[in-house]
Amino acid sequence: MKRMARNRQIVTLLTAAALFLASCGSSATAAAMSLAKAVGSVSIADGDGESVPVSEDRSLYSGYQVGTEAKSHAWISLDDVKLVKMDEESAIELRKENRNLEIFVNSGHLFFNITEPLEEDETLDIRTSTMTVGIRGTCGWVSVLEEGHMQVCVLEGKVHCEVTDPVSGQSAEAEVSAGERADIYLYSEGEEGAACEIVKSRLRRSDIPDFVLEEVDLEALGTELAEEPQETGEETSEEPQETAEAPGEEAGETLEEILALSEYESYGIAKGGVMPVKKDGLWGAVNYQNEVIVPFEHADFQAPDDSGNFVMVDRTVEEVENEVLGETVTYEMEHKSYTLFDPQGNVLYQGDQQVRASGGMYIVLTERDPLGEGQREIAYHRTDGTLVQALPAHPWAFINGFYDGVSQVYRAEYDDVLVGQGEGVGYSYGTGSYQIGEVDAAGNIEWHEDPLYTRYLERAEEEYRRAVEEAAGGEDGFANIAGTDSYYTRLPLSTVNHGYYVAGTFEYDAGWITMCTDTYEILGECDFYHAEPDAEKGFVYSEDYWDEENSFRSFYHDGAYFYNYGSNMVWTVGERDVLVDFALYPGMDTETADNRIVKAVYDRIYMSDENYWLVQDGESWGYIDHDGQESAMFEDASGFCHGYALVREEGTAYLIDETFEKVQNLGEADSVSTIGELFVVTRGDTKYFYRLVQ
DSSP states (O other): OOOBOSSSOOEEEEEEOOOOOTTSSOOOOOSSOEEEEEESSEEEEOTTSOEEOOOTTEEOOTTOEEEEOTTOEEEEEEETTEEEEEOTTOEEEEEEETTEEEEEEEEEEEEEEEOSOOOTTOEEEEEOSSOEEEESSOEEEEEEEETTEEEEEEEESEEEEEEEOTTTOOEEEEEEETTEEEEEEEBOTTOSSOSEEEEEEEOOGGGSOHHHHTTOOHHHHTSHHHHSOOOSSOOOSSOHHHHTSSTTOSSSOOEEEEEEEOSOSEEOOOBTTEEEEEETTEEEEEETTOOEEEEEEESEEEOOOTTSOEEEEEEEEEEEEEEETTEEEEEEEEEEEEEEEOTTSOEEEEESSEEEEETTEEEEEEESSTTSOSOEEEEEEETTSOEEEEEEEOTTOOOOOOBTTEEEEEEEEEEEEEEOTTTTEEEEEEEEEEEEEEEETTSOEEEEEOHHHHHHHHHHHHHHHHHHHHHHHSSSSOEEEEEEEOOOOOEESSOOBTTEEEEEOTTSOTTEEEEEETTSOEEEEEEGGGEEOOTTTSOEEOGGGTTSOEEEOOEEETTEEESOBTTEEEEEETTEEEEEEGGGSTTOOTTTOOGGGEEEEESEEEOOSSSSEEEEETTEEEEEOTTSOEEEEESEEOOOBTTBEEEEETTEEEEEOTTOOEEEEEEEOSEEEEETTEEEEEETTEEEEEEEOO
């Protein structure tokens, strides 16, 4: 398939036939637009962007925006016969004028169910930034995959799809009936062949996502979808434990084996069809057919993002001579270079500046002055090389990846030092401008005041005022209470994750970790280098524990690493992992932090973007929920991925779901693991890689 356009508009019109099947989901009963139901984290904003309280039957008006986070859904009643359902991590905007209704799908997936044909003077369009779906009376769903590519799946009725290239005027059209899927493409300028294309394919039952299956009655549809065997891992036996006794015998297998490898020394996170692998001490990359797409010539790598873009790192050493006190001193200076590849191994960027692929884009951090005294710059690019945003960065800046379409940056300007002269006060403090920015995939940026600097400034001004008061009331008319004070910048260590981000400074006092909210307020702060594990209490505060080996764990998401999940962090304190939650003790600081923030203590705790987190306790592996409560333990276990995980019992590997029921037997195993989006069973020297059946 050709590379798709990033900057051009696609105009696609789907006119649905006026067919009616009441069995396709439940019709709404409200007479006006309203939030019929919400599950999980759902947000509503009015036409001015102001937050609106979320409640069932909440009236919605033109200009209102609705968003869902992970593991969340929203049902919206448009009128008596029109219902839409938002999948998790989706965002829409409602626009209505008289009897004309538009739903802008900014991201994610939207199910629609129109149980009666629209009247002659009535329209309903489901739109994105690049397409329009005109609906008269039908049932299905729309997926916004990326600019220049959308997907429409029809469960009932018939639609007419049309796409037109606004530059050349070329167009394509096709009739899409129930049980069919249409992938609609608009390609980049300058490429040979058609400017646009519609690719139809058969819609399989296994293609229907869970959030749609929950709303439809496939049996009542009377199509082949109702007769096709389910391929999503659901058990058909009344005794699911018994169906997993022998590998491959159970109905509806959920994993398929794609690779069996033994020739590599190490494996990196697999995403987007790409897996970094190590051979003869050097890193390269293979695809899921074990075809080498990047040779084994590199010293290190960065894990692929969800789109399969990844970075290889090379190192060279230069001998440098310098005169020190009349003597020639020779030392080694290491240089790094970076190459960004797409999933096919094509070079997207190459240079000596740091780069990271995340969120389907790539970010370059330019060091203008090798000594670190000059200005750094962070630049955001689309994968075709188009620059969407470039801005100066803090001298200590590093690259923060994308989460929920946003990446964080930091800037600082040092204005002045205020000194109490002429007032008999020996106190001064530095002032300036310190801000945190949120960059989206379109390059838009929104700046917020650094809450740590705001608190510093309030404290410094209070100390200064107190010094003035003491000087005024003293006999000698002079007060010197604190000397000078300055602000030590603590940068965001990662982007906002589920409403929170952590700030710290690696160069100075990284042990002082601050948890901040997405409204840019401080939740709490703790010097975790002073944390000491205790066998009974799990965590105590100790000044004597500063010299111990302490760190904090990160988890991978879409090309980047994150140090928190919401208000939670995992600290490696001594030889144990401690799960802490700043929300358990809001307002704490480095002087008052104590055991109240601890949820769990294990040998190892691995956070992820799943509902259960992997833990190790001695020789056993298992899972805890986000409250730190132990859910299940096994001989061996992998992290969850898309609601599934691998476990080993009595030497046999099983796939389990989030109820911890066995849904597939994978046979004998020495160990099990998850590498990115792939599941791994190790037998002897061979690793067998599996992926979820699509």
